[in-house]
Amino acid sequence: MLRLMAVDDEWIEREGLKKIIANECPGADVVAEAANGRQAIETALEAEPDIILMDIKMPGIDGVEAVTEIKKNLPNTRFIMVSAFDTFEYAKNVMQQGVKEYLLKPSRKQEVVAAVRRVEREIVEESRQVAEKQYLERQFNKALKFMQSEWALSMLVDHMQDLDLTEWSELLDINITCGYAMVIDFRQANDRDKSFAWVKEYIRNHSKDVQLFSPNHEEKLPVFFLSDQLTGTDKSEFLSYVLPFVRNLLHQFEKQTGIRMHVGIGTPYASTDEMNRSYHEALHALEHIKSSDQVTYLFADKNNHHQSPEVYAFKREKELLDAVKNGDISTALEQYSLYLKDQQVDGLGILTAKMNELFIIVTRMMNDMGIQAERFDHFSHFHSYSELEEKCVHELRRMVEKVNTWRAVHAKGKLGSAMDYMKEKYANPLTLEEVAAHVDLSPYYLSKLFKEKKGVTFIEYLTGIRVGKAKELMNDPVHSLKEICFKVGYKDPNYFSRVFKKKVGRSPNQYRKQAQFKK
Numbered sequence: 001m002l003r004l005m006a007v008d009d010e011w012i013e014r015e016g017l018k019k020i021i022a023n024e025c026p027g028a029d030v031v032a033e034a035a036n037g038r039q040a041i042e043t044a045l046e047a048e049p050d051i052i053l054m055d056i057k058m059p060g061i062d063g064v065e066a067v068t069e070i071k072k073n074l075p076n077t078r079f080i081m082v083s084a085f086d087t088f089e090y091a092k093n094v095m096q097q098g099v100k101e102y103l104l105k106p107s108r109k110q111e112v113v114a115a116v117r118r119v120e121r122e123i124v125e126e127s128r129q130v131a132e133k134q135y136l137e138r139q140f141n142k143a144l145k146f147m148q149s150e151w152a153l154s155m156l157v158d159h160m161q162d163l164d165l166t167e168w169s170e171l172l173d174i175n176i177t178c179g180y181a182m183v184i185d186f187r188q189a190n191d192r193d194k195s196f197a198w199v200k201e202y203i204r205n206h207s208k209d210v211q212l213f214s215p216n217h218e219e220k221l222p223v224f225f226l227s228d229q230l231t232g233t234d235k236s237e238f239l240s241y242v243l244p245f246v247r248n249l250l251h252q253f254e255k256q257t258g259i260r261m262h263v264g265i266g267t268p269y270a271s272t273d274e275m276n277r278s279y280h281e282a283l284h285a286l287e288h289i290k291s292s293d294q295v296t297y298l299f300a301d302k303n304n305h306h307q308s309p310e311v312y313a314f315k316r317e318k319e320l321l322d323a324v325k326n327g328d329i330s331t332a333l334e335q336y337s338l339y340l341k342d343q344q345v346d347g348l349g350i351l352t353a354k355m356n357e358l359f360i361i362v363t364r365m366m367n368d369m370g371i372q373a374e375r376f377d378h379f380s381h382f383h384s385y386s387e388l389e390e391k392c393v394h395e396l397r398r399m400v401e402k403v404n405t406w407r408a409v410h411a412k413g414k415l416g417s418a419m420d421y422m423k424e425k426y427a428n429p430l431t432l433e434e435v436a437a438h439v440d441l442s443p444y445y446l447s448k449l450f451k452e453k454k455g456v457t458f459i460e461y462l463t464g465i466r467v468g469k470a471k472e473l474m475n476d477p478v479h480s481l482k483e484i485c486f487k488v489g490y491k492d493p494n495y496f497s498r499v500f501k502k503k504v505g506r507s508p509n510q511y512r513k514q515a516q517f518k519k
Helices: 011-024 037-047 063-073 088-096 109-156 165-172 192-206 235-257 272-287 309-325 329-342 348-369 385-425 432-438 443-454 458-474 481-487 493-504 508-518
Strands: 002-007 028-034 051-055 078-083 101-104 178-185 210-213 220-227 262-265 295-297
Touching (some): 002 037, 028 037, 051 063, 051 109, 178 235, 192 220, 220 272, 235 262, 309 348, 329 385, 348 385, 385 443, 443 458, 458 493, 458 508, 481 493
Parallel strands (some): 002 028, 051 078, 262 295
Antiparallel strands (some): 178 262
16 A cells, blocks of 8 residues: 655645545555645655655745755655746755756646655566566575585585686675685584584684585584685785684684584685685695694695695595596505505504594595495504405595496486476576476585586576577467566576577577578
């Protein structure tokens, strides 16, 4: 219901306006009235009307002054000015307040109704635009959050990204100079979900950098930071920047929970391709943490070709994981043998712990791929290094064979099912998560399958379906371009036009005209 207020120093004028609105404007109601400017200001604050019909010439505070005061507290209220004086000066003063409607006394019924309807349409259109803007913002934020989550998840396994740091800079409207990783260890936390939530909230509120949280965690939370505060080349600059933040995080967490957690920190890099390396540095920093420490960090010397054993070790680890991921048993066993030789540990117990960590990582990677890997049972005590190695080789062979079988039997069929589902549901607001859930794959691995098997991203494939269908519909002149936009799954005709032009090389209108010309 549209709420109106009538302001005039003559009672008969107010009654006349109220009667016109009641008889001629269904859906509108005069909820308040006032006899002078001061009363109008006070009453408007209480009634909060959508439209005020305001007389200009009144004793004391006139209509123009009243409008100025009311707009300070009710900026969205609209005004229709009513006056017996047809002079330029009055009209100019009213226009300076942003008032567009001006009626002369005595006002004819048709003029009052027309003015109210014009303002009503303006209010409705503005509300529609605000709602559409809010919807688009929600959709953008939802998509951005999903992109950030998927980007962080894929960084864990060094998956090639469509967005580099420059493109993230454009998307987030900040000048990102480098990125680095942290891994936070929650093994001692009693309530891990609650701890995860607290730490995420703290980081969001206190870090100056953009944070990308990985959804893939059990006892550890990987976090990638994109920074516009660092050069990415000065080690001392980075330490003075990041360590106070980490120490405060650890202190506040211990203060809240009474529990000490540990954080590993990776080196900052200016390239997307090296973000996975920062993540592994953070992981290895955690491995070398001492019980008395709260934070450790590990840096490779960028200015020296010689690398520490730890840095070399996690490169071996990456090569081993790639072999497992590809289902290549011979390469996996070869890389495992090299990885084992690179381990510099004192004692069988420490080596057993490192092997446990390695196989936990392999198990997580398999789950990310959509392979339901059994929960890894930690290796316990062994009497010799050879006994440990025999057990590890047996476990590795079993895992790689499972990956190989899954890739050969299930992956191709699941990709086909995913594509069929997208062709059926293209008009809906499809997401990678929804399609992945439909075919029982992880979002990351479904995205990877599209890249490997089809040579395109999930979004590119979906866009191809939608644009192809739009081209079919354009052959039928019955459908308007706006209607086609909605039929193929887009909510914004302008966005649809940009996507179509990027894909086809011509705007929808140009394509339709050319298609009709060929006929």
